[in-house]
Amino acid sequence: MSLKLVSQLPVSFRLVNRIGEILHEILTKNLVLYGGADIVQQLLAGNEEYAITTMYLEFKNLADPADPIVAPAFDRSGTKAYYDALALSPDTDYLRVALSAPPLLSASSAEYVNNRGTYSAVSEGTTGVHGKTFSEASNSAVFGAALVVTPDPSDSTQDQIYARVYTGIDKILKQTGLEIGVRWPTEVL
Numbered sequence: 001m002s003l004k005l006v007s008q009l010p011v012s013f014r015l016v017n018r019i020g021e022i023l024h025e026i027l028t029k030n031l032v033l034y035g036g037a038d039i040v041q042q043l044l045a046g047n048e049e050y051a052i053t054t055m056y057l058e059f060k061n062l063a064d065p066a067d068p069i070v071a072p073a074f075d076r077s078g079t080k081a082y083y084d085a086l087a088l089s090p091d092t093d094y095l096r097v098a099l100s101a102p103p104l105l106s107a108s109s110a111e112y113v114n115n116r117g118t119y120s121a122v123s124e125g126t127t128g129v130h131g132k133t134f135s136e137a138s139n140s141a142v143f144g145a146a147l148v149v150t151p152d153p154s155d156s157t158q159d160q161i162y163a164r165v166y167t168g169i170d171k172i173l174k175q176t177g178l179e180i181g182v183r184w185p186t187e188v189l
Contacts, residue, residue, distance in 0.1 A: 009029070009030070009185040009186065009187060010027040010028065010029060010185075011027070011028055011029070011030050011145065011165045011182065011183070011184045011185070012025060012026070012027055012181075012182065012183040012184075013025065013026040013027075013028070013142065013145070013167055013172050013180065013181075013182055014026075014172070014180070014181045014182070014183065015172050015173075015175065015178060015180055015181075016178070016179075016181060017178060018177075018178075023178075024172055026167045026168075026170045026171075026172065028165055028166065028167055028168060029165070030147075030163045030164065030165035030184065031074070031075075031076060031163060031164055031165070032076070032162065032163045032186075033076050033077070033078050033079070033161055033162065033163060033164065034076045034077055035078075035079060035160055035161055035162070036161075036162040036163055038160075039052075039149050039160060039162050040188075049149075049151040049152075050149050050151065050160075051149065052099070052103070052119060052147050052148065052149055052162055053098060053099055053148075053149070053150050053153065054096060054097065054098055054099065054121075054147075054148040054149070054150045054153075054159070055097055055099065055119070055121035055145055055146065055147060055148060055182060055184070056083060056094045056095065056096055056097075056144075056145060056146040056148055056161075057094060057095040057097060057121070057123050057142050057144075057145055057180065057182065058083075058086075058092065058093075058094045058142065058143060058144035058145065058146075058166075059092070059093060059094065059095065059128065059132075059134055059140045059141060059142045059143065059174070060091050060092045060140070060141055060143060060171075061091045061092075061093075061132060061133065061138040061139055061140050061141075062091075062139040062140075062141055063139070064139065065139045065141070065173055067139075068169060069141060069143045069167075069169070069171050070169075071143060071144060071166035071167070071168060071169075072144075072166070074164060074166075078161065078164060079161060080159055080160065080161055083129070083146070083161075086129075086130055087130040089130075091132070092132075093128025093129060093130045093131070093132035093134070094128055094129055094130075094144075094146075095123055095124070095125060095128055095129070095134060096129050096148075096156060096159075097121045097122065097123065097124055097125075098121070098153075099119055099120060099121050100120045100121050100122045100181075101120055103117040103118060103119050104117070104118040104120075105117055106118070108187050108189075115187055115188050115189065116185055116186065116187045117185070117186050117187075118183060118184065118185045118186075119147060119183075119184045119185075119186070120181065120182065120183050120184070121145075121181065121182050122179045122180070122181045122182075123142065123174070123179045123180040123181070124179065129156065134174060135174060135176075136173070136174050136175050136176045138174075139173065140173070140174040141171035141172065141173050141174070142167075142171065142172045142174070142180045143166060143167045143170075143171040143172075144164065144165065144166045144167065145164070145165050145182045145184070146161050146162070146163065146164045146165075147161070147162040147163045147184060147186070148160065148161055148162065149161075149162060163184075163186070165184070
């Protein structure tokens with residue numbers, strides 16, 4: 001039996017107003033990391049603590065909201081060490097947020113029943129994991145995300161990264177009173 005973890009489904013980064021209108025949306029492709037296969041194997045072995053329950057929302061505080069962001073180069077060998085190293089960055093950090101709802105399961109075609117899961121998270125809080133401010137006043141711009149397994153939700157040192165994604169040259173700026181959402185579909189074929 002061979003499982004294929006599909007990484008070419010578009011991930012949606014959105015800024016939505018209070019009545020649900022999309023003010024800004026970016027669609028981009030994600031990359032399942034090598035560690036993602038390890039996570040799937042843990043789930044197949046019955047280890048429920050390896051379910052995806054969290055997203056990281058990576059942000060940068062810009063001197064000017066018009067400043068460009070260059071996404072970091074990364075490949076499938078990436079790990080949580082990248083996010084730990086952001087502690088040394090003067091302007092980049094990430095939010096560690098719980099999924100806003102259980103994954104929505106659906107079928108990608110008539111041959112399947114529930115082979116697609118769509119994960120959603122919304123920014124929350126005003127401080128990143130490493131203490132940097134997340135706010136409109138700081139020109140905080142979300143430009144990346146990760147699907148994360150948290151075997152112990154109270155201990156972020158145990159977090160494992162399933163997949164990562166970046167918005168390319170675009171970004172979504174934090175606005176007062178609004179949050180930034182990410183909608184992330186995954187498939188197993």
